[in-house]
Amino acid sequence: GENVEQHPSTLSVQEGDSAVIKCTYSDSASNYFPWYKQELGKRPQLIIDIRSNVGEKKDQRIAVTLNKTAKHFSLHITETQPEDSAVYFCAASYRDDKIIFGKGTRLHILP
């Protein structure tokens, strides 16, 4: 069935280092892959997304890569800062406007 797997569930990195979060999806028909950031007590907000006709997209310190063959996509954050601490969710779109989310990764930036 429709599923999005996300790893790791928790990630701690030293400030200034890079963080990588990985997701896999089950339906090869998925064509849109957003990433959301949720700070404590706040609503999720879109930080970057990628469509299936693109292999990589970058926005300042954030990048996303997509491997359609492997049904795998990843979020890369470089030069991490304290304000990057949050929960990050990947997601994949399916038919009928349905979007399925991963279970989230709690990212801790260590001083």
Add this chain to the structure above:
Amino acid sequence: DGGITQSPKYLFRKEGQNVTLSCEQNLNHDAMYWYRQDPGQGLRLIYYSQIVNDFQKGDIAEGYSVSREKKESFPLTVTSAQKNPTAFYLCASSRGRERSYNEQFFGPGTRLTVL
């Protein structure tokens, strides 16, 4: 952050009572969604609607009901049949109609506690 609102922010309910959570959007979006968020469980889809007067069950629809009588509104009722209703509920909307760019915008959420 504006454009989609939820009320109330906190809600307390006694066991056996139904309760309705409000969700309104002024973004002219066709699609609306309800998610439940529990610690370590991510965002689980309860119901979604692509268009007025139509909606589909998500992964955890049991014990919940929705209506979509107006484009702007998508209320969620948590019924007494929901075994474990205490959670954080998020409403979202998107342009929908299976457009290729389908960013979801989230409301601020309602935290429901069953006493």
